[in-house]
Amino acid sequence: MHIPDGYLSPQTYIPLYGVSIAFLGIALKKIREDLSAKHIPYLAMAAAFSFLVQMFNIPIPGGTTGHAVGAGIIALLLGPWTAVIAVSVVLIMQAFVFGDGGITAIGANCFNMAIVMPFVAYWTFILLKGFSQNTARVTVAAFFSGYVGLTAAAVCAAFMFGIQPIIAAGPDGMPLYAPYPLSIAIPAMAVEHLFVFSIVEGVMTVALLKYFLKNESTLIYAMREASREKV
Amino acid sequence: MKKFEKRLWLGIFVLAVLSPLGIILPEKFGAGGAWGEWGTDALEKLLGYVPVGLKNTADIWAAPIRDYIFGGKDAVLSTRIVSYIVSAFIGIALACIIILLISRLLFKREK
Numbered sequence A: 001m002h003i004p005d006g007y008l009s010p011q012t013y014i015p016l017y018g019v020s021i022a023f024l025g026i027a028l029k030k031i032r033e034d035l036s037a038k039h040i041p042y043l044a045m046a047a048a049f050s051f052l053v054q055m056f057n058i059p060i061p062g063g064t065t066g067h068a069v070g071a072g073i074i075a076l077l078l079g080p081w082t083a084v085i086a087v088s089v090v091l092i093m094q095a096f097v098f099g100d101g102g103i104t105a106i107g108a109n110c111f112n113m114a115i116v117m118p119f120v121a122y123w124t125f126i127l128l129k130g131f132s133q134n135t136a137r138v139t140v141a142a143f144f145s146g147y148v149g150l151t152a153a154a155v156c157a158a159f160m161f162g163i164q165p166i167i168a169a170g171p172d173g174m175p176l177y178a179p180y181p182l183s184i185a186i187p188a189m190a191v192e193h194l195f196v197f198s199i200v201e202g203v204m205t206v207a208l209l210k211y212f213l214k215n216e217s218t219l220i221y222a223m224r225e226a227s228r229e230k231v
Numbered sequence B: 001m002k003k004f005e006k007r008l009w010l011g012i013f014v015l016a017v018l019s020p021l022g023i024i025l026p027e028k029f030g031a032g033g034a035w036g037e038w039g040t041d042a043l044e045k046l047l048g049y050v051p052v053g054l055k056n057t058a059d060i061w062a063a064p065i066r067d068y069i070f071g072g073k074d075a076v077l078s079t080r081i082v083s084y085i086v087s088a089f090i091g092i093a094l095a096c097i098i099i100l101l102i103s104r105l106l107f108k109r110e111k
Helices: A010-034 A037-053 A071-078 A080-098 A106-129 A135-167 A182-215 A221-230 B003-018 B021-028 B040-047 B052-057 B077-110
Strands: none
Touching: A010 A080, A010 A106, A010 A135, A010 B077, A037 A071, A037 A080, A037 B003, A037 B077, A071 A080, A071 A106, A071 A135, A071 A182, A071 A221, A080 A106, A080 B077, A106 A135, A106 A221, A135 A182, B003 B077, B021 B077, B040 B052
16 A cells, blocks of 8 residues: 555645644654653564564455555554554655655655554544453454554545546646546455455454453553543 | 563564565465556556656655565565565664664653
């Protein structure tokens, strides 16, 4: 879902740069308030983890590939604002060093994977879990947290692709940037995520959350937050 | 370092070593690239043309390790596997350095 250079028109990628920079600014302020020095190694690990997990391209036989992002589990463990920082760092590295995602599209890619995804994932978890500590319910909430989070990011990317022929066509009516309309982009990206990649993201989110619940449950941001609200 | 943290770093190390699965499995199953991430050559084949604006901006940045592979996507499998593992460790190192720099800036006033 890394939008390359050339697929988005300037009237799309420039405002998205603005939005993402604003979110990053707020995120930096938030983590200064919320995190302490003991969280730094976890923040570094979160970024490293997200980078690695994105290298595991999952094949659809004879079709496309896709991958998990890890922004959901990072949002649950360290909070959505921390996930904004960790995943943005990864996306910026990927664009500059590895040519994965365009330089012009950094704002757009951060918006989809480092902003939409962690927040959608976090709120999906909180809504589904409620105040319950019931294992089954926490498991279901964690699965849908990753599942809905990644799907939302993919649909946002598809929307960005799909509006290009409408907003940026040449005088001859030919698309100047991403060529496929919404009617192709949205189903293509939604279906591959709904049936394959987002399931992987969901399962991974459950597995990691369970691991942390068993070993270091006090660290988990999403569980702390809920208990704080309860009091 | 706490034992728990050590175990997590070990997990990250294992992921890095296993990362070439991300190129081997798609090849085994005949899967192509991601939707919407075609290069200009692939687009030419799909559409019969390359949109003008796309053509002009597609190559504005020459990434040092394009697609995580030294020598590009067409390198032999062994080169790609080694490149992938090296890229994974470069990624881990860069992520740690950048996060450390950010946290230095953020938390310097506390000390």
